[in-house]
Amino acid sequence: MNKQSNTYIVTYATILVVIVATVLSFAAIELQPMQQANVKTEKMGAILNAIGAGDGVAAAADKNSYVAGEFSKYITGAFFVDSTGRISEAPVEEVLASLNDLPAVFAARTAMPVFVATLSGSAKEYVVPVTGKGLWGPVWGYIALNEDCNTIEGAVFDHKSETPGLGAEIAAKPFQNQFIDKQIFNKEGLFVSIDLLKGKGSSAGNAYAVDAISGGTLTSNGVKAMLFTCLGDYEPFFRSVQTKADRSIVPVADTIATDTLATDSLTTVPTDTLTKGGAK
Structure with missing residues (x-):
């Protein structure tokens, strides 16, 4: 065959494309279980970090096995x-x-996930996911609440x-640690x-606020x-837990009125955006 002919060039290119596509498809299929396992491990690790039980994840020789073990230990x-x-029981895997x-989950608002963590003794925490939009794309996280469903025990974004x-x-510890002991009901x-x-320091003494990211106003907004x-969306569940526990909400001492957002707050998000059940 004439290697300079158009027929040879087209045939050669076609065979090469088929071979490369076959190899890539095979690799994608073979690696898919591993990729899915890594994604699952990442999510479980984030939940562990939210409850303060993820310190050993980074140093683990077999990260997937370590996280699975710790998750089974603390997420009960x-x-x-x-x-x-209203609660619907479901397997942890589901x-x-x-x-x-998560965007679809919060759009439907019919099956929003809740994880129950049991730490030292019989103390419980409820971990819920959050999702929203930052400046350039999606942002998300996990919030761990005390069994009073009011006090934040940990946050991961x-x-x-x-x-x-x-x-x-927002993914750095200094920002996330600000949320510990903050409260979501006034x-x-x-x-x-x-x-x-x-x-910096503008949230000092305020039980319902943290300092925003310097230079990251739109992401902070x-x-x-996202949190609001x-x-x-979980508020009815939080209140049902509080009612069953016959526990009134007792916030930490503060002198700052929080019925409305503080005047030095970031740009106020439009009211229609902050309506529960609105667009996610």
């Missing part, structure tokens, strides 16, 4: 709740699987494409979520809206 239950707070498409050194700082028992305030919307 999981279920779904709907927008009225609840974990729902984390793969991550993002797809926020700016390094600015909005991407002293009147109204749901207020967690505000993000401009300026996204996190603020997603935690707000």
